[in-house]
Structure formats: structure tokens, C-alpha cells
Amino acid sequence: MIRFGLVATLLGFGFLILVGDVDAQTSADGVHIVTVRMVDKSATQYVFEPADITVAPGTLVRFELAGSIPHNVEFKSGPPGTDLGNATMGPFLLAKGQIYEIMIDARFAVGTHDYVCTPHEMMGMKGTITVLSGDPDSRRDRR
Numbered sequence: 001m002i003r004f005g006l007v008a009t010l011l012g013f014g015f016l017i018l019v020g021d022v023d024a025q026t027s028a029d030g031v032h033i034v035t036v037r038m039v040d041k042s043a044t045q046y047v048f049e050p051a052d053i054t055v056a057p058g059t060l061v062r063f064e065l066a067g068s069i070p071h072n073v074e075f076k077s078g079p080p081g082t083d084l085g086n087a088t089m090g091p092f093l094l095a096k097g098q099i100y101e102i103m104i105d106a107r108f109a110v111g112t113h114d115y116v117c118t119p120h121e122m123m124g125m126k127g128t129i130t131v132l133s134g135d136p137d138s139r140r141d142r143r
């Protein structure tokens with residue numbers, strides 16, 4: 001049963017890629033999900049894809065390990081008012097397909113947040129999340 005679920009999930013991702021919508025989807029309960037893949041371009045080049053995203057409050061950002069090298073997400077700087085707490089330094093993803101999700105909520109002030117992969121920052125593995133202003137509840141209420 002678990003194996004079947006994994007296969008179904010993989011097929012789901014495949015379909016998204018086929019239709020060209022790799023970055024955005026909506027969960028069953030209406031939460032907008034944006035996926036950032038951690039990609040091993042070569043033995044010495046690792047990247048977040050896409051590196052720069054712009055999201056509305058209430059978006060779930062999902063980091064997915066797409067290769068075999070462990071990566072994480074560490075926020076380095078953000079606009080005044082940002083208070084990420086435990087989310088400042090995320091856990092390492094170790095196995096291909098593992099995900100780490102961050103809800104863009106009140107912890108994230110409006111503006112651009114810079115993040116890196118801690119061990120690969122010097123290799124240029126970094127990205128940004130730009131948070132738009134807006135009330136997530138009013139967005140979610142849209143019928």
C-alpha cells in the first residue's frame with residue numbers, strides 16, 4: 001500500500017512535468033504550493049531550481065531533493081520584521097525525493113528573503129523567496 005502510494009506520487013510529478021507546470025500546484029485543501037528542486041548539475045555545481053520565486057502569503061514552499069547530494073535551506077537575510085525562528089536553518093534532505101516544506105506565514109515579512117544551502121553556499125547554491133503583500137485568508141476565500 002505504501003509502495004503504491006509512492007508510485008502514484010511519482011506519477012503525479014511526472015504528469016506535472018509533462019504539462020509544463022513544474023513549479024506550482026494546489027493541494028486538495030486549496031493551499032498553493034510552489035516547488036523548488038535541489039538539483040545536482042554536476043559533481044561541483046548544485047543549484048536551487050528555480051532559484052528565485054515570488055509568492056503570496058499563505059503559499060507552501062516545498063523544497064525537493066532531486067539529486068543524491070544532501071542539501072538544506074538556511075535563510076541568511078530578510079526584510080525587517082522577519083522572525084523565522086527554527087525555520088532559519090532547515091534540516092538536511094538526504095534521500096532523493098525527500099521534501100522540506102515551509103509555510104509562508106507571518107514569520108516572513110513582505111519583501112525578499114535570501115537563502116542558501118549551508119555547505120554549498122560558497123559554490124553558489126542560493127536562492128530568494130520574495131513575499132508579496134496580501135491577506136492570505138482573503139485569497140483562500142476566493143470562490
Ligand SMILES: [Cu+2]
Binds near residue numbers: 046070119
Ligand atoms: Cu547543498
